[in-house]
Amino acid sequence: MKNKSQVVYDYIEELVISGQIKPGERLPSEAKLGETLEVSRVTVRAGIEKLSAIGLISKKKGGGSYVNFPNDLNYLQVFTPTILHNTDFYELLDIRKALDTLSVELCTQMISERDLKSLESTVKKMEHVSDGQTFFELDRQFHLDITKATKNRFLLNIQSMIWDVIEKSQRISYDKVANQSRLVEHQLILDAITARDVVQAKAYILSHLDKIIDTYQNEPITSSKVQ
């Protein structure tokens, strides 16, 4: 069951994601939001408080609440819905290259048989999936399972965050760069991990990400916001 304050949170987040309120712009006042969503000001404040904690918005006493710019050092917003431009996507992929490489490296060295089985099953599932959303979830699961096998909590946290960003920007870009054509690539990565071949695994995952970048470059994503 969803809190009312969570409803407020989601509502405002959606306003920002959809571009109805852009960085630098002011939110409706707490009173107004309460009226719109038919909740009390206390509840509105609770939702806004959270959004401010993760750095999406800033509050100015007496002056209102404003959507933050993504380039400010409000670093908690890493995962906030501000990744809507081409540049962001490349930035993210650079980071993925570094962290996914680390992930497969550690994973290959220490993955258990049990985790390996689970990884295999994920790849198997991908073969029979045509639905884009489902494929996305399997894709995320595959990569996060690799990271999970490293037993590095921080790494898993950061990677989860990154996939959260990918998900939030998904409707704009994801289906253009990730689909069934990626199946073989996943299979190769899995084989290398199974063979405990660190060098090969690293090579395959780098190639995997490079191909995503290639696809992306051939089919550039407009930076127009979704409606």
Added chain:
Amino acid sequence: MKNKSQVVYDYIEELVISGQIKPGERLPSEAKLGETLEVSRVTVRAGIEKLSAIGLISKKKGGGSYVNFPNDLNYLQVFTPTILHNTDFYELLDIRKALDTLSVELCTQMISERDLKSLESTVKKMEHVSDGQTFFELDRQFHLDITKATKNRFLLNIQSMIWDVIEKSQRISYDKVANQSRLVEHQLILDAITARDVVQAKAYILSHLDKIIDTYQNEPITSSKVQ
């Protein structure tokens, strides 16, 4: 000027950092906290709301608020004050190896003369500093300036987050692993960047982090909490 709700936030965070309230344990009730800090329940709730947004605590309606375990997938807590054990430190350094390598690589390729000057000045300042806290700040600035030069916002966000974690665990571990003996290492990294030598720069930063790990291993940190 600090908000009252921020006072609540800091107070509770400190309770967790110092280990007075451990993961899984319950916080004092909102009413109790308000009484202790002499603020209203509204204010207490505002502070707690934020802590819940970043994943440090969970709230149960009717049941109280609890400190989260760090291994739950509440990934926003990446930067929360839960990094207090030896294992965490190694995990973090693995990540730093991947991301700092990426940072110097991108930085070396595209740093401006102006940013380079600023980097030099930071290293220069380090020579004349004996105070641990000041050295920490310069150390952070050096590494974050390198990342800043990459123009990759996400990378900067993540790195800032990581240094935030380091800072919060600093009183336990930092002064044991980072001090003047690291000066030469920074100088070498800077020289390689100045020479636009990517390979050398990557080698030096990896060596830098490996030496930190070495120091740490020779002087293991107790996992006892500070008081």
Added chain:
DNA sequence: TTTAGAAAAGTTGTAATATAGGTTTTGTTT
């Protein structure tokens, strides 16, 4: 004594109202 269930106490979620202390907008005067 143990146990099951009911009652009580405790706790968070939300609401309505009020005030203080800021900021932004509006209006008026020069």
Added chain:
DNA sequence: AAACAAAACCTATATTACAACTTTTCTAAA
């Protein structure tokens, strides 16, 4: 058109109240 004052607006905090849920305590039955 500019400067200043006033009004309107907005967030921060406090108080009080009640709903809804959880935990603890008490009581009665086995």
